[in-house]
Amino acid sequence: MITLQTPRFVHMRGRLCPWADATLHVGCEGATRGLNVFEGLKGYWSPNGQFGIIMLRQHYERLCRSARLLHIPFELSYDDYERAIHELAAALLEPDQDMWFRTTLFVVEGHWGENTAADLVITGYQTSKTLPHPVTLGVSTWQRSADLALPARIKTGANYQVARLARIEGRARGCDDMVLLNREGRVAECTGACILMVRNGTIVTPPSTEGALESVTVDVVEALARSLGFDFLRRPIDRTELLIADELAMCGTLAELVPVTSIDGFTLPRPRLLPALQARYFDAVRGVQPHPSVVHSFVTLPQAVAR
Ligand code: PMP
Secondary structure, eight states: OOOOOOOSEEEETTEEEEGGGOOOOTTSHHHHSOOEEEEEEEEEEOTTSOEEEETHHHHHHHHHHHHHHTTOOOOOOHHHHHHHHHHHHHHHOOTTOEEEEEEEEEEEEEETTEEEEEEEEEEEEEEOSSOOOOEEEEEEEEEOOOTTTSOTTSOBGGGGHHHHHHHHHHHHTTOSEEEEEOTTSBEEEESSSEEEEEETTEEEEOOGGGTOOOOHHHHHHHHHHHHTTOEEEEOOOBHHHHHTOSEEEEEETTTEEEEEEEETTEEOOOOSSHHHHHHHHHHHHTTSSOOTTOOEEEOOOOTTTOO
């Protein structure tokens, strides 16, 4: 799990800004209504000493879709988005750590959707290069909201309030993370990642119409799974299927691909298929064994960190 750090800089109002000065006004809707859309991204060092942020264009495009759905103006071009995140990466990079970035489009002006103005704030945090630890899951009593209420397709901070409640519930039950069900009682996703289930040799994940985010990583993992010769299916998943699954994993940009050891106290069998997929995922994102589905945006490195 990631603990919040206080790096020296964030990228705000179009330039580097010291952490302590990165403040929003109390009156802005970004603060009063939690009105923002955001993306979480990851960058990895590759064996040849390059640092690449993965799937940057896909994240940019999802940020544009989220902003559009919430009527938040976002004029920044892809090239300027890439330039800003590269600038922050170059200022914060350390040779022995990978990084994750959060690009948040805060609503800083306007009222009830009139005269809305937004500012893109980019923060970056160090992450360890080690493989993620397996996790335990539970099924939350909190629900993923319906498309007509607060659409899961919109990656807005407000959507994570139920996720926060689910995690609080999960901690009390000894679970590392929680599965949210949709209004129909079928599986939607975890609090900050999608879910993969293996049954009878097929990898299954719910489509986004079941209340899952339109995940960048699921698309990558599907392509990798197919190239390994595994069947991959997007279909609704019943709650009881989770409990009798052959294998489960969480999957997302920050979660990467994490095996699940138990769900609601049911211990899962020893995984057979997902470890190979996990290994292929890490080889692809780290550039050890590239794959056409994993696209890197390489940062021009300052002398201090270039190897
Ligand atoms: N669902 C939720 C709720 C998430 O926060 C994330 C992480 N962005 C995901 C799924 C996985 O999406 P992605 O693979 O695009 O990171």
